[in-house]
Amino acid sequence: MNNEGVKKLYLKEFPELLNNSSQYDAVFNTDGPTLIIAGPGTGKTFTLVLRTLYILLTEKARPSEILLSTFTEKAAFELRDRISQFSRKLGKKLNLHELKTGTIHSICEKFISCYLRKTPLNKNFTVLDEITSLLFINENFKEIIEPYIEKDKYFGKWTGKWNTISNLTGYFNKITEELIETEELLKSKNEFLIMIGESYNGYKRLLFEKNKVDFAFLQKIFYELLLDDEIYKKISSELKYILIDEYQDTNYVQEQIALKLSDINKNICVVGDEDQSLYRFRGATVRNILEFPKKFDNCTVIKLLSNYRSHQKIIETYNKFIESINWFSSDKSTYYRYPNKTVIAA
Numbered sequence: 001m002n003n004e005g006v007k008k009l010y011l012k013e014f015p016e017l018l019n020n021s022s023q024y025d026a027v028f029n030t031d032g033p034t035l036i037i038a039g040p041g042t043g044k045t046f047t048l049v050l051r052t053l054y055i056l057l058t059e060k061a062r063p064s065e066i067l068l069s070t071f072t073e074k075a076a077f078e079l080r081d082r083i084s085q086f087s088r089k090l091g092k093k094l095n096l097h098e099l100k101t102g103t104i105h106s107i108c109e110k111f112i113s114c115y116l117r118k119t120p121l122n123k124n125f126t127v128l129d130e131i132t133s134l135l136f137i138n139e140n141f142k143e144i145i146e147p148y149i150e151k152d153k154y155f156g157k158w159t160g161k162w163n164t165i166s167n168l169t170g171y172f173n174k175i176t177e178e179l180i181e182t183e184e185l186l187k188s189k190n191e192f193l194i195m196i197g198e199s200y201n202g203y204k205r206l207l208f209e210k211n212k213v214d215f216a217f218l219q220k221i222f223y224e225l226l227l228d229d230e231i232y233k234k235i236s237s238e239l240k241y242i243l244i245d246e247y248q249d250t251n252y253v254q255e256q257i258a259l260k261l262s263d264i265n266k267n268i269c270v271v272g273d274e275d276q277s278l279y280r281f282r283g284a285t286v287r288n289i290l291e292f293p294k295k296f297d298n299c300t301v302i303k304l305l306s307n308y309r310s311h312q313k314i315i316e317t318y319n320k321f322i323e324s325i326n327w328f329s330s331d332k333s334t335y336y337r338y339p340n341k342t343v344i345a346a
């Protein structure tokens, strides 16, 4: 169907788009780098779903050429479900089977399976989740932790087995997600960092020896696959649109993957709210959303400010709370928030 035909159909079924010009732009201007930024309940996900569906119905891309990701599997499932529900509402039947939805790491896992022989993994590899990776370190405590005792403390810092495992996992994930080379740690003059680097190398070796991978490594391995020119050309030429919800919760390697995958056609749309950076203290970096527009010459920034979910009173309290927070970094050089983001009741 042509663009105008689909637009007409949309405005008949979703006349609310006419009352919100920012949403209207975000739904119908589907090409080029776009950041949709907003407070809670302002229809970010609703907009992303309609945008994706518009791309599909206007045949700008086939389902398999769209990568649509978000932070949890549950939310990813809901995205797909809402697309299918809305397409039925518009009287269109779509086969969304090949749409690439999921969390970024689950999408990485699927790609890795296609290029297994170019990775450190073998057939039927096991993916460790947050809990099973702690158990894995526990099972291999002797190699990964025991050698690193200093002044009666593990890594000179921690006591208690599980406390150490949990702290160490935080460092391991950070090293992997931030694409830090362990040689850098081993070269440092800091005894703690040297021990962490050595322990990490042991963890990594055991992981691959046992044909296992954690969430962070799934992403790093996929990123490394993209550094292979041939694989990169193949994967990126088969992807026309990248759309990411809850972008405030993405980490460094995820950002690098998203930017690389969209490097050729620049059809990348990210949606998020830096105020909601759930994982701000868990490796996600709010910088990704703040600096996104700077990565391109012509990024469209759309702010959605009308809240459709809550009562005026709740919104006022929310605004007061958010504005009461000191958003400056500790050295005062960076303001971790977009200005003029006061949410209003729709």
Ligand SMILES: Nc1ncnc2c1ncn2[C@@H]1O[C@H](COP(=O)(O)OP(=O)(O)OP(=O)(O)O)[C@@H](O)[C@H]1O
Pocket: 016, 017, 020, 023, 038, 039, 040, 041, 042, 043, 044, 045, 046, 047, 273, 308, 309
């Ligand atoms: N233009 C609109 N007119 C009327 N209702 C709308 C409009 N846009 C969104 N909504 C409704 O607002 C509600 C919140 O939408 P949605 O979940 O997409 O918001 P969100 O910004 O993604 O929220 P969150 O911050 O929780 O991720 C939904 O019920 C949605 O249908």
Ligand SMILES: [Mg+2]
Pocket: 044, 045, 046
């Ligand atoms: Mg949402």
